[in-house]
Amino acid sequence: MKIYLDCYPCFLRQALEASRIANADEKTQREVLTSVMKVLGNVSQEATPPQIGWLIHKTIREATGNPDPYKEIKQSHNELVLEIEPDLFNFINKSSSPVIDALKLAGTANLIDMGPERQWSDVRDIFEGFMNKKSDFFDYPAFESSLKNSGTLFYIGDNAGEIVLDKILIKLLIQKTDIDITYTVRGKPIINDATMEDARSVGITNIVKVIDTGADFPGVVLKSCSEEFLQYYYEADMILAKGQGNYESLSEEKENIFFLLQAKCPVIADKIGCKVGDLVLKAGRDQP
Amino acid sequence: MKIYLDCYPCFLRQALEASRIANADEKTQREVLTSVMKVLGNVSQEATPPQIGWLIHKTIREATGNPDPYKEIKQSHNELVLEIEPDLFNFINKSSSPVIDALKLAGTANLIDMGPERQWSDVRDIFEGFMNKKSDFFDYPAFESSLKNSGTLFYIGDNAGEIVLDKILIKLLIQKTDIDITYTVRGKPIINDATMEDARSVGITNIVKVIDTGADFPGVVLKSCSEEFLQYYYEADMILAKGQGNYESLSEEKENIFFLLQAKCPVIADKIGCKVGDLVLKAGRDQP
Numbered sequence A, B: 001m002k003i004y005l006d007c008y009p010c011f012l013r014q015a016l017e018a019s020r021i022a023n024a025d026e027k028t029q030r031e032v033l034t035s036v037m038k039v040l041g042n043v044s045q046e047a048t049p050p051q052i053g054w055l056i057h058k059t060i061r062e063a064t065g066n067p068d069p070y071k072e073i074k075q076s077h078n079e080l081v082l083e084i085e086p087d088l089f090n091f092i093n094k095s096s097s098p099v100i101d102a103l104k105l106a107g108t109a110n111l112i113d114m115g116p117e118r119q120w121s122d123v124r125d126i127f128e129g130f131m132n133k134k135s136d137f138f139d140y141p142a143f144e145s146s147l148k149n150s151g152t153l154f155y156i157g158d159n160a161g162e163i164v165l166d167k168i169l170i171k172l173l174i175q176k177t178d179i180d181i182t183y184t185v186r187g188k189p190i191i192n193d194a195t196m197e198d199a200r201s202v203g204i205t206n207i208v209k210v211i212d213t214g215a216d217f218p219g220v221v222l223k224s225c226s227e228e229f230l231q232y233y234y235e236a237d238m239i240l241a242k243g244q245g246n247y248e249s250l251s252e253e254k255e256n257i258f259f260l261l262q263a264k265c266p267v268i269a270d271k272i273g274c275k276v277g278d279l280v281l282k283a284g285r286d287q288p
Helices: A007-021 A026-041 A049-064 A071-094 A098-111 A123-127 A140-149 A162-176 A196-202 A227-235 A243-250 A266-272 B007-021 B026-041 B049-064 B071-094 B098-111 B123-127 B140-148 B162-176 B196-201 B227-235 B243-250 B266-272
Strands: A152-156 A180-185 A209-212 A238-242 A257-262 A279-283 B152-156 B180-185 B209-212 B238-242 B257-262 B279-283
Touching: A007 A026, A007 A049, A007 B007, A026 A049, A026 B026, A049 A243, A071 A098, A071 A123, A071 A162, A071 A196, A098 A123, A098 A140, A098 A162, A098 A238, A098 A257, A098 A279, A140 A257, A140 A279, A152 A162, A152 A227, A162 A180, A162 A196, A180 A196, A180 A227, A196 A209, A209 A227, A238 A243, A243 A257, A243 A266, B007 B026, B007 B049, B026 B049, B049 B243, B071 B098, B071 B123, B071 B162, B071 B196, B098 B123, B098 B140, B098 B162, B098 B238, B098 B257, B098 B279, B140 B257, B140 B279, B152 B162, B152 B227, B162 B180, B180 B196, B180 B227, B196 B209, B209 B227, B238 B243, B243 B257, B243 B266
Parallel strands: A152 A180, A152 A238, A180 A209, A238 A257, B152 B180, B152 B238, B180 B209, B238 B257
Antiparallel strands: A257 A279, B257 B279
């Protein structure tokens, strides 16, 4: 997905917030904004939002000397969601449509994203009333049919905290189907995206094979991914990609893909045809 | 008031919205954003937000050849508020504290501002429930005392549409006090700020002397104002300045000033110590 002009103010907002999270002083914050504006003034028409996100956060890491500014936030989000995991798992187990509800829960958890502008302050509040989430753009029939006809599922994760709900969904799919699942995280820290450290910390490595992208984009930039990642990506019978960053980078690639995300900004909502705040399960790629 | 780093993304958002209101094509929108980012990359520490706002809208006027992109919006806002003027005036006339209510109404009307991000789409909705507006930052006692001790009031207006509520307040002050009022508008079109054309169109010129700033900033940049404006400004016993733009440019100048505004962005709210959405009547200048 290309970069829209509406993304420009949002990149500046994100750069400023991230600089402050990385404890940059005001002079450094200003320098970061100036760098980002130079990048945006010369941005290639081919670039995708995760590539600019990568440049922004690289600039901040270098300016502050902090290799992982979101480390504590990620730990805290993992811990907070692990605390409520038993309740959420019980809820799913008692549900009359557990796979749909686990998908909805994993999609709702995609709100735990420190990139876009946020409407929440405590991650636990995100799950209040998730059952009443609007889901006009939730193509479960296509997902169910693909599940039945697939031997392998490549599950591309997104954020820390959220990964606990991916674990619940994966546990359920293992219980209910014979599908072979591989999960993937980012190769290095970027924003609050989940890395192998988060996968271990929430225990997803105990139930399924976990690999990483081999790159540190907040999405999947195929030309930078490891051979191992690309093998799973191209050979999987079906792919489940979580979140806006994965959608932004893979929306015009393979056909056998499902995007599960919260529409968190007007650009993504317009692109999908939904509203900001909608929970989305979208089957297949967009036309380039 | 200086420009905060938080203003940078907001300037880009405003530039993009204004380019679209001026019917700029996507190429021109991109050029406008690139120009604005160049300006922000070299912004003087002395500059105030209305000076950057001026540069943004000058860039758009020049890029599109449209000298007044907000002309129709201003006309529409004037007409919509004039339609409900009789009801609002009746409400004030029946009030047990008419000056306070007219001030609150004129302050609420400051939401009719096409600069900051907006939460409304129809100006008439702004006046629904205005009597329940939070007003912890509403220093009426100081205003009342100043009114009693002043012979002249210099009233610095802000936006089209809003100007109708300034007229209601002025009518009431003429009824209830002996104070001599002069009203001022912008010297040329800028965003949806009221000009002499708006003052005539809503009939404020029929009840009070109206001058203009002699400049086209969306605020008051004293060194650019006409001699006539400066004479009123320096000689008035008290000043009532409406809106964020006038606050941003005059907040550290004279002591005998009252700012009546809606706090519409986090930067202004932090500066005043209130919350976004609060109605503010603030007595006196800030410490520079």
